[in-house]
Amino acid sequence: MQWPVRRSNGSPEPIDIAIIGCGAVIAGLHASALRKLESRGTARVVALVDPDRSRAIALGRQFRWARPFATVAEAFAATAPALTIVASPPALHADHAVAALAAGSHVLCEKPMAVNAADAERMVTAAADARRSLAIGMTRRLATGLLEARALIASGALGDNVRFVYRDGAVYDWPVSTSAPFSRATAGGGVLFDLGSHAIDYLSALFGTPSVMAYADDAQREGVETNCVVELDFPEASGFAQLSWNQPLATGLDIVGEKAELRLHPFRPDSLLWRPRGGRWQARESRVTLARDVELRPVRGAPRTYYEAIYYQLVQVLRAVRYGEAVHVDGEQGLVAVRAIDTCYRQAAPLRLPWLAAAEQARADDRHWSRERWLAA
């Protein structure tokens, strides 16, 4: 337990935060939660880092103490944040997180943690060396439905032979400001990085460490995958995850055992349906609660939306900074998803797309990005 520095009125000093990368993730997801925490005196944003100075300045209008910086080095030379939120492009996560940790800051890194396992391992080592927390922004872990489901599965309520199907997909609509996320050269991958890192982490939270049994996607040439299917085996369960950037998948996680079934929705933190095999579906209320503030004896609650989950995530990480509590997903846990994604890409095969004519599918197979690798080999 660490005790917070207190102000003259007895309340703890706010925790200083730096933000690296002032794009859509921060503006669209984190800013509101950060403003809330700042208005309550819990935290204050002191540094905003972005090579596009106009974006840092624009975001800075929301935060009273924030100063814009063009580089990470400038920011850490001028400020000493206790927490750094890394929300830069994924290929830069490792460098930025390592720099922040070296500067003595704890880190909350947006997902995907890194674009390859070597980078992710570098981040974990840096956190251990600096004795700082490295949290990964796997917001869906804060879903009380997930936590309740984990308890049910652990109790054996589903019975043996547990199978799962995880689907998450819709037409891509994230307000990106460049085409960098859509090229293998600049992004490293597509929907598997984006939604797959959540999916694998979500399943890992329920079932443990996965083995990748098979993986197929639709990426051609320099493109990135917009559809993929990954078959996963866990010690006590097996199934597949299907992800899409262009198809309206029936989003949700179905888990079926010999005794009972569960259904979760990754965007609805409190959603959990349950039925015994052959019985009627019923909503299951979660009794799990999370800390809602950074007080020593916190008020507790549960996120109802994705936005609220972002707030709760920040609170968990700030509590780690202040009291040394465990974060919701640490670097070692984040590594599980990164390693699985690495394995997927190493064994990528062309995905069968049912709307393609036979000649089109053959051409798509021929253009599959893994062909370049085979040819090079």
Added chain:
Amino acid sequence: MAGGVAVVGAGGFVGARLLEMATLAGRTDVVPIVRAYRSVGRNAHLGVPHRIADASRPDSLADALAGCDVIVNLTTGRPADILPITGSVYAAAVAVGARTVVHMSSAAVYSQIARPGLPDDAAPQLDHWMSYARQKGLAESFLRERMREQRPAIVVLRPSLVWGPGSPWVLGAARELLAGSAYLVGDGAGVCNLMYVDNLVRSILAVADDPAPVSRFFHVRDDEHVTWREYYGALAAGLGVDAATIHGVTMDRYRVGPRDALGALRSSSAYAWVKERIPLETRTLIKLRLPHARRNEPESLGGRPTVTREMWELQRTRYSLPTDAFHAAYGHQNETSFPSGIAASLAWLRFIGLRDGDRSALSAA
């Protein structure tokens, strides 16, 4: 690139399939143009560079059209934008000296098709009750006035219901069938006037590849005369739904239902004013509490049909659009038959996991 085919609105349903078909056919002359980077996401697997342009601004669009002499307008969006974007696309085409503008209109401009053999150049119904159809009609009128110019040639294609994998006409019908809320107006003998998306893409490309096009309007549709009963019946059979669960709606006159009432509210300026002032977080919270947000939850499936005016009118259509003129000008482009289209649509529905309890995507890998 000389002689390129610019596809404005390449991030939409038809535009994305056009790009996919062209790319997989080995074509390298198709230039996808989208409004924002986010729209590249839908086509990111193809590895085809996209150009970014605001289709409502001729100067922005003209830059993106460099090297293209055919412009296919497949933009979608708010009805209020249809006419301005049509004007902007035309102005940009003139500015770059394009050979052809292919404009996607809709049979919706006629409301119901009230007589057989409707000529391809029949004037649209400009007082249509539906804003989308009214604006599509105004866009047709705008282009009709400019067809007298020598260049560019303006070819207007007028499909009715564009269906197939990815189409809302397939997904919506399938969801209603599975939920037990699908319905047929009268005896379901109304004509569907379907246009399979791949057939539409082939038709578009046939026009685009015409070296000497002539300005004119064309109805386009599939070859088969499919009724609504046959369409819903084929989907129901493939989904394992008993066709007897499809409701019959016998009303001889449309009465405003909840979905249309909600639609009218949503299209009002007051609604837009209020929506803009409610933070996204709050809107998300409200949405989650609305009954339709529970759609994926098996116990919430309703079973009562919600009749909309659009569907009520569509299902009362008695005549097919004649397509002789298009076939005479561009040959037979409808390679996909109704049974093949149904098979592909059902395979797609399985792929997206729509059928409750379906586990077949494992075999997709």
